[in-house]
Amino acid sequence: MHDFERDLGQAETTLGRSEPVIRRMLQDLDLDTSRLNAMRELGNWIGAKRPELRRRNETIQAVTTEWGTDTTGGLRPFDEALYNRASGDPDAYAAALKLGEVTRYGEVDEKTIAELEKRAGDKQFATTLLYALGTERFRHLMAALSYPRDAGKKRLQAALGKALGAASSRLDASWRKELLSNLRVPTDQHGLADLLQYGNYDREFLGLWRSLCGAVTDSGRDSRP
Structure with a gap:
């Protein structure tokens, strides 16, 4: 992706330099220059697409170098749906992708833990991350981190709790x-109770949580013989 974006940049530069020169030559020969509009349009199209390609390349790099170690040889598929949920944020995409791979008994990449710890208090990042994960993936992640047996998962649980707290008002x-x-x-x-031990939470969020706990407790009492 990096090489492709770089080559497109070179093509854009070449088109931008060549089109006026060719146009002047044709005009000097009193020849039709209307077909050169296609060159100009192509250059404009490349210029418009390059920022998004650069963003996608940054996203791939975030996954393979910052948030984890690449074990796919650079052939990891790009998740368009996740990219859209992450609003095109490279770090939110990479974090959601790596956190979605966490299982109860599997190991967690140290890079994933360290990067989440670094950004957990950032409200904008935390909110984007949780929207990218979605509630279903987030519930599975909470369950995978329940009763953590190793220091890495304890750290990840704490960082995730801080991120939830940072995002809770948003x-x-x-x-x-x-x-x-x-x-x-x-x-x-x-x-969720484990996560709530970490971070600072919005009062309304905590109120909803307490109401839910009360409703479940009452339901349990009502079901007793």
């Missing part, structure tokens, strides 16, 4: 409701 009502209304008992509830 998450829209539908995201909060979808997360809190679909928690599995007791797995997800325990996982």
Whole structure:
């Protein structure tokens, strides 16, 4: 991707320099220059597309160098849906991708932990990350980090809790409701309770959580013989 974007830049430069020269030569010979408009349009098209290509290249680099170690030989597929949910943010995309790979018994890349710890308090990043993950992936991640058995997962759990706290005042009502209304008992509830030990949370978010806990407790009491 890097080489492709670089080559496009060279093509844009060449077109920009050559088109006026060719146009003057044709005009001097009193020849039609209308077909040269295609060269100009192509140069403009390349110029418009390069920033997005550069952004995608930065996203790939974030996955393979900053947030983790590349084990695919550079052939990892690009997740368009995730890229859109991450609003084109390279770090949010990379973080969501790596966190989506976390399992209860698997190891977590040290780079993933360190990068999340570094950015967990950034409200904008944390909010974008949680939207990129979505509530379902976030619930599975919470469950995978419940009862952490190693120091790495304990650190990741703490960083994720801080990120949730940083984003808690910015998450829209539908995201909060979808997360809190679909928690599995007791797995997800325990996982969320663990996260709430870390970070600073919005009062409304905590209020919804406490209301949910109360409703579940009352339901459990009502179901007893």
